[in-house]
Amino acid sequence: MLRQNWWKILCVILxxxxxxxxxxxxxxxxxxxxxxxxxxxxxxxxxxxxxxLFIVSVIYSIKYxxxxxxxxxxxxxxxxxxxxxxxxxxVLTGSIWARYTWGAFWxxxxxxxxxxxxxxIYLAYLVLRNSMTDMDxxxxxxxxxxxxxxxxxxxxxxxxxxxxxxxxxxxxxNPALDTHDIDARMRIVFWPGAVPGWTLLAVWITTLRIRLxxxxxxxxxx
Amino acid sequence: xxxxxxxxxxxLILWCSGVTVFAQxxxxxxxxxxxxxxxxxxxxxxxxxxxxxxxxxxxxxxxxLDRKIGRFEKETK
Numbered sequence: 102m103l104r105q106n107w108w109k110i111l112c113v114i115l116x117x118x119x120x121x122x123x124x125x126x127x128x129x130x131x132x133x134x135x136x137x138x139x140x141x142x143x144x145x146x147x148x149x150x151x152x153x154l155f156i157v158s159v160i161y162s163i164k165y166x167x168x169x170x171x172x173x174x175x176x177x178x179x180x181x182x183x184x185x186x187x188x189x190x191x192v193l194t195g196s197i198w199a200r201y202t203w204g205a206f207w208x209x210x211x212x213x214x215x216x217x218x219x220x221x222i223y224l225a226y227l228v229l230r231n232s233m234t235d236m237d238x239x240x241x242x243x244x245x246x247x248x249x250x251x252x253x254x255x256x257x258x259x260x261x262x263x264x265x266x267x268x269x270x271x272x273x274x275n276p277a278l279d280t281h282d283i284d285a286r287m288r289i290v291f292w293p294g295a296v297p298g299w300t301l302l303a304v305w306i307t308t309l310r311i312r313l314x315x316x317x318x319x320x321x322x323x
Numbered sequence: 324x325x326x327x328x329x330x331x332x333x334x335l336i337l338w339c340s341g342v343t344v345f346a347q348x349x350x351x352x353x354x355x356x357x358x359x360x361x362x363x364x365x366x367x368x369x370x371x372x373x374x375x376x377x378x379x380x381x382x383x384x385x386x387x388l389d390r391k392i393g394r395f396e397k398e399t400k
Contacts (some may be wrong), residue, residue: 115383120378124371130355231329305385312392319399 109305115298119146122290129284133202140198141283142290146299147191148216152254153300154184154307155223160249164243174240177247177313181226183307187299188220203268208215210263212269219257222250 131138157178187297195213196206200225229246231238262269283291305308358367 109386109389116378116382117375120374122366122373128357130357132355135356136358264343302385305389309385309388312396315391316395316399318384 106303112298112301112305115230115294116302119290119294119298122294126290127286129282129287131282134282135180137198137202138282138287139195141287143299144191144194144198147187148184148193148258149296150300150303151184151188151191152186152258154180155251155254156304158184159303161245162247162251165240165244166248169237169241170233171236171240172315175242175318176280176311178230179310180235181223181247181250181316183303183310185220185223185227187215187303188223192220194218199268208268210268211265212258212267215257219254222253222257226250 119142123139126135128138158177159175161177164170165177166252177211192213195216197206199210200206203210226243226246230239232242234243
């Protein structure tokens, strides 16, 4: 999987489809949103990519705790790092979108705050790891912390945003998508195109970093 | 046979319902500003061309990085 090509080609095709169909395809005419509704294909896809990367990361952390295989620790770390990058892009793009639809870059909305708290918890994962020099200790404590960080995703981006009033669409229900806002023409770009396309790109970049990390370690051993 | 037909039928119904919902929307909410003129005058294609170029450029960069790492992996083995 790591060094195969078919899914990379698929990734490029899906992203091209997302760009072309995302701009040429029809969208519902909504007041305030106007054409910015097309941000769904880009902004919201960042969050899906982030969630998937964090899920993969926590799986590798648990694998590390079960086997003490150092490779799994590298996988968990790199997936978490890429997840932070994509989450940050999600916050930034959301902020730009908010400026022109909610009126301000930042309005302390529960969804904005929840997302930033979740990202800060993951940033602490990197800080915590780098505070230790002993390799095994760093990997073990890092893995345990990563499980905690993942658990904190539940309240910060999945539960609290569903419980409180918010400017973000889909309040008091689904935290991100109001299914009434988008129609079949948008779904056919978003689900088969944008979500897997951006996620595959994120995974691709992550595997490159993993391979680089493995190479560096091999050089050190020789 | 029937089992194979169901998903495609369902998809068709979903798609049609989406279209009708949209049709009702445009009657109820009069004149929401959309970039119809931008697309009509063809300028949206310029934006798509620019974005596709950027995307392909970045992808090319990632592919080259991928190959380079692949070469290193062969050397190290």
